[in-house]
Amino acid sequence: MLRFFRSVTLCITFISLFGCQTLHKRNSLYQQFGGQAKIEHVIDAFILRIGANSQIIHYFSDSNISHFRAGFINHMCALLEGPCEYNSDSMVQIHTGMNINERDFNLVVELFINAMTDAHIPYQIQNKVLAKLAPLRSEIIEV
Numbered sequence: 001m002l003r004f005f006r007s008v009t010l011c012i013t014f015i016s017l018f019g020c021q022t023l024h025k026r027n028s029l030y031q032q033f034g035g036q037a038k039i040e041h042v043i044d045a046f047i048l049r050i051g052a053n054s055q056i057i058h059y060f061s062d063s064n065i066s067h068f069r070a071g072f073i074n075h076m077c078a079l080l081e082g083p084c085e086y087n088s089d090s091m092v093q094i095h096t097g098m099n100i101n102e103r104d105f106n107l108v109v110e111l112f113i114n115a116m117t118d119a120h121i122p123y124q125i126q127n128k129v130l131a132k133l134a135p136l137r138s139e140i141i142e143v
């Protein structure tokens, strides 16, 4: 009998843990954003905006844009707690030597916000994404 109750308790614990995990994934910021297709759509629009901006385009003059696109998408997917792992170089490693100033950083973030707005990402979700990006600021500016 005791063994039976132990099994039932173990089973309930397992189900609640598993259930919580599923719920967490369903409510992740990645899901709220609109999943992979939406991330790719926003980043494509973001890249077009970077390409059209004479203040910051020079940073990307030696960059492979399809590599940047793939890396940025993967990083964003992981940042929003999607089903991706970001194992590439750190933000500091990538941006070291670029001497990105605060003004240019703010402009890039603004271009990203514009891309999200055009893709109809609700402001409440945009703010959650910006809160995830904010701590990266010091890893990117003037490193």
Ligand code: HEM
Binding pocket: 056, 059, 060, 062, 063, 064, 067, 068, 069, 070, 071, 072, 075, 088, 094, 095, 098, 100, 104, 105, 106, 108, 109, 133, 136, 137, 140
């Ligand atoms: C929160 C803001 C930012 C995030 C999350 C971010 C993230 C990233 C990531 C993940 C990559 C790697 C892409 C790859 O795998 O190739 C990357 C590359 C790059 N980032 Fe940023 N970045 C940010 C801001 C900026 C700003 C403000 C600039 C310039 C004004 C910038 C310039 C670049 C350049 C030029 C590369 C390509 C480097 C190369 O060609 O190897 N980034 N960034």
